[in-house]
Amino acid sequence: MSSEKNASGILLVEDDRATRNLLRALLLGEGYRVFVASDGASALAAMRNEVPDLAIIDLHLPDISGIELASLLxxxxxxxxxTVDESEQALQTCIExxxxxxxxxPMAAEPFLRHVQVALERGRDQRNLRRALKDNRLVNTALGVLMGYWRLSEPRAFDALMAYTTARNLKTFDVSTRIVAAxxxxxxxxxxxxxxxxxxxxxxxxxxxxxxxDS
Structure with missing residues (x-):
């Protein structure tokens, strides 16, 4: 097991005990540190001790929706x-x-663990870039513009900014300047x-x- 996996903490929020125990065992078997919660309140309480690298959230929790919890995190x-919800509306909401x-x-163990690993890598990349940019007022202002203009969450606005600059081989600061000017x-x-x-x-x-x- 890699030291990278051992260093990764995952918050698992699932109200069904059997599913929660199964996923916890899978993740522990891969060397991840796992924190479990059965509802939104216990998930937020778990966050007081340590901020995880990734949260896996059931959309239908007994106290608040998984989307509400994700927004708080x-x-x-x-x-x-x-989730068991295969509706286009639920998918679109999560994307937003x-x-x-x-x-x-249900999802088999292999694809589930593969999705977890990819999400951890993407989350790590996002955090590293945010840390590099967090003190830059211009970039933060540009993100605020995108959030307001397109009604995006902060992570979604950040992804859009990064995708735009990467696709056009432009500098983040130059694009941010154009966004604010626009x-x-x-x-x-x-x-x-x-x-x-x-x-x-x-x-x-x-x-x-x-x-x-979204495609």
Missing amino acids: QPEVPFLAF KGALGYLVK INALSAETGADHVATEARLFLDEFGSVLLKG
């Missing part, structure tokens, strides 16, 4: 949704909230303002990024 804790994966029960142009829009029109077209480009991320 983010952006510090990335999450995987784990920045879920790193949508796992439908929203300022829209705020000052008067009549047939071509600057505001260009600003809106630029911000709308993130729509294609979001759609690609």
